[in-house]
Amino acid sequence: MTETIKLSVFRYDPEKGGKPSMQAYEVPFSGAGMKLLDALNYIKWHLDGTLTYRRSCGEGVCGSDGLNINGVNGLACITPIAGLKQPIHVRPLPSMEVIRDLVVDMDHFFDQYRQIKPWLQTYSPAPEHERLQSPEERAELDGAYECIMCGCCTTSCPSWWWNGDRFLGPATLLQADRWIKDSRDEATGERLDQLEDAFKLYRCHQIMNCMEACPKGLNPTKAINHIKRTLLNRKS
Amino acid sequence: MVNKNHDLGTAHSGFNEWYWQRLSAVVLAVLLPGTFILLWTVYLGDLNQFELLDWIDSFVSRLLHTLLIVALIVHAYIGLKVMIEDYVHTGLRIVLIAGILVMMSLFGIWWLALIWAWGG
Ligand code: SF4
Ligand code: SF4
Numbered sequence: 581m582t583e584t585i586k587l588s589v590f591r592y593d594p595e596k597g598g599k600p601s602m603q604a605y606e607v608p609f610s611g612a613g614m615k616l617l618d619a620l621n622y623i624k625w626h627l628d629g630t631l632t633y634r635r636s637c638g639e640g641v642c643g644s645d646g647l648n649i650n651g652v653n654g655l656a657c658i659t660p661i662a663g664l665k666q667p668i669h670v671r672p673l674p675s676m677e678v679i680r681d682l683v684v685d686m687d688h689f690f691d692q693y694r695q696i697k698p699w700l701q702t703y704s705p706a707p708e709h710e711r712l713q714s715p716e717e718r719a720e721l722d723g724a725y726e727c728i729m730c731g732c733c734t735t736s737c738p739s740w741w742w743n744g745d746r747f748l749g750p751a752t753l754l755q756a757d758r759w760i761k762d763s764r765d766e767a768t769g770e771r772l773d774q775l776e777d778a779f780k781l782y783r784c785h786q787i788m789n790c791m792e793a794c795p796k797g798l799n800p801t802k803a804i805n806h807i808k809r810t811l812l813n814r815k816s
Numbered sequence: 817m818v819n820k821n822h823d824l825g826t827a828h829s830g831f832n833e834w835y836w837q838r839l840s841a842v843v844l845a846v847l848l849p850g851t852f853i854l855l856w857t858v859y860l861g862d863l864n865q866f867e868l869l870d871w872i873d874s875f876v877s878r879l880l881h882t883l884l885i886v887a888l889i890v891h892a893y894i895g896l897k898v899m900i901e902d903y904v905h906t907g908l909r910i911v912l913i914a915g916i917l918v919m920m921s922l923f924g925i926w927w928l929a930l931i932w933a934w935g936g
């Protein structure tokens with residue numbers, strides 16, 4: 581006898597109209613290594629081809645399958661089925677506009693990312709070879725470069741739910757800090773200028789949902805506090 | 817979520833609010849227990865009514881009291897303002913914040929008048 585997994589999956593198709601609903605599915609359990617994404621793939625490939633979701637790498641590096649799994653944000657591809665209470669409730673990331681089923685509109689999220697200019701900015705003339713970094717300077721970026729912009733943190737942040745039009749959210753702020761810390765970047769002052777705002781940065785009230793949601797084990801709260809401390813050092 | 821990019825640039829005011837919020841918290845953390853210690857010494861009988869009044873009357877006490885009230889008001893005002901900004905998203909926001917500012921200021925002025933008019 582094969583074990584079965586029970587799922588309850590959010591369904592919504594704005595083009596068809598109607599109300600969003602939860603649909604029940606049963607999927608065979610394929611062994612200890614089975615992840616939630618395997619169950620969704622099984623549904624799509626064997627049970628119901630209309631189920632829509634994003635996924636690409638299947639191993640936690642592309643950041644495309646951030647979902648709300650039993651009320652907690654995470655990546656379907658690295659969330660083991662074994663630890664989940666059944667039926668497994670699978671919903672799109674909270675506070676996002678649903679395009680269809682589990683696919684949400686990430687435009688605003690990436691717009692905010694673009695706002696912090698997530699690229700190296702320099703003013704000094706380019707050296708003959710690359711801009712060098714010592715191992716210690718490189719180590720400063722640990723805990724930030726691993727971010728895959730999945731949005732699990734930002735969409736779990738109450739401050740972003742209420743003021744997401746202006747508050748940049750943990751993912752973007754973690755990246756802002758990544759560039760502030762980068763020893764090769766020469767626009768630190770401008771970066772800080774652009775963040776000194778009651779909404780963009782200081783809307784974070786250290787609720788720490790972001791840290792708990794991050795599937796890569798990163799700590800955006802710490803990064804946000806580092807930005808605040810850097811601003812403090814600049815003023816006093 | 818909102819799709820349009822609502823970026824209005826930077827207000828350059830977030831830091832000050834955050835800074836005064838924290839600074840006032842430190843002042844409160846230092847001075848507020850003082851009032852309880854004072855009460856405590858009265859209950860324990862280490863301080864009688866006249867000694868208590870003498871202490872409240874003293875210049876140092878009035879100064880500390882003033883600091884405490886100012887810190888309390890700054891802290892409460894910023895705290896309430898931030899909460900309103902979190903949850904109120906209409907034009908009502910400004911009205912509420914202004915209302916709180918007026919009420920807090922009146923309360924502060926009244927209390928400071930009490931402190932400095934006391935006893936004469
Ligand atoms: S710590 Fe800040 S960014 Fe993280 S969830 Fe809380 S309010 Fe949001
Ligand atoms: S910090 Fe973590 S949760 Fe947030 S976007 Fe990056 S990887 Fe995802």
Ligand code: FES
Binds near residue numbers: 635639640645658
């Ligand atoms: S599919 Fe790439 S992170 Fe899950």
